[in-house]
Amino acid sequence: MSINRNRGPLYLQVKKAIKDRILHGIYPLGSLIPSEPQLEQEFAVSKMTVRNAVKELAQEGYVEKRSGIGTKVIRNTSFSKLSKGKRFTEVLVEEGHKIQKKLLSLKVIRTEDNSELYGMFGDMCLQVNRLYILDGHPYVHYTHYLRSVFSDEDLGDLDHQSLYELIEEHHIELEKFRDSFTVAEATEELGELLLIPQGKILLKRIRHSYDSSGVLMEYSIGHYNTELQHYLVNYDA
Template structure:
């Protein structure tokens, strides 16, 4: 049967997962090329191509005669040339705090067409609030595939949502964002502590490296507190 991915890409994914899970810690070296050849039963050139992917993505640094050192365990290093919105906020001296309101399994028949089409009969729904300098700022609803247990999903309080997905081999490849101004439901207005009737809404589809939608999120932003900024490197 024909492989869907090149072998060296599979190996890079496996090493990346070990980095994200802390098996290969930042500042430490990954196994030598010879050790990796033996572990994966492949040629030296295959291992070198895998390490090259990790180096380009910003996870490791290879120095001649000194081995390959882990330099980052962040899920996104060079996914794109656009800085994340949360990092822009923090770089400008503000603090963001996340609070989970609810984690539940829902029947998708009660949700919009995209969610029903993507997740079929049921999905996990994660609802949370982002606070900007202590004030409610973003209302989030994340829809996710039913993986593991609700209890296991609660670990995102200490690790990122995308690292949780990566544990199930749902690795992020790209994002698709769309924006519109929408009328806000009273329940959301109460949670954001606002009187505004309309706010900016972002719908994000997270697409995996295998071209599967692995998350759909709806985010409502109180842009009167802070504007939505996109900062691209050129």
């Protein structure tokens, strides 16, 4: 993850990077995160910056500093307001998988009159294309469309962070989600991205995300290679 002073306090950027690695299984539950000197070198920041980042992670219950041992991961799930159910990626991480994200493209697009996107967002929206990689294998391709209250600069480094957490950081609370599922054949482009044959049957998830006023903030389409891993959801009572 690149650290940029224009994106806010450096310690918060380092904290987000470490937290994301914890949530996606890069630093598994019970493991030690890299030492402070290693983190200083990786992010090219001061000792105080790293210490403040780790201190906040400890206060939020993700890590615990142990004298003479190091800093141990003690929790790998978030306190997200997004859902009473655990996030899909959290379920996979709890089962020992590693999730990586790759930002493919991020751009503002002009929508065509009378198109579906125009009806949702008006004449402009932000398009985000991302690839999720499961244990080193391409697994899910997402295309997100976001209301133009966001800019490409607002969304920062989506190679590492959760899109929904970034939305929350802009003080927009997503209160309602509507998911629908179907199947679709892999196009040539999807086949190349997911390393599967063209025409292979994929799970297709379509999501509409609304804020507390009922305004549509995000519309997304995800294609999952469920032969690699089933779509999993755990619901807590």
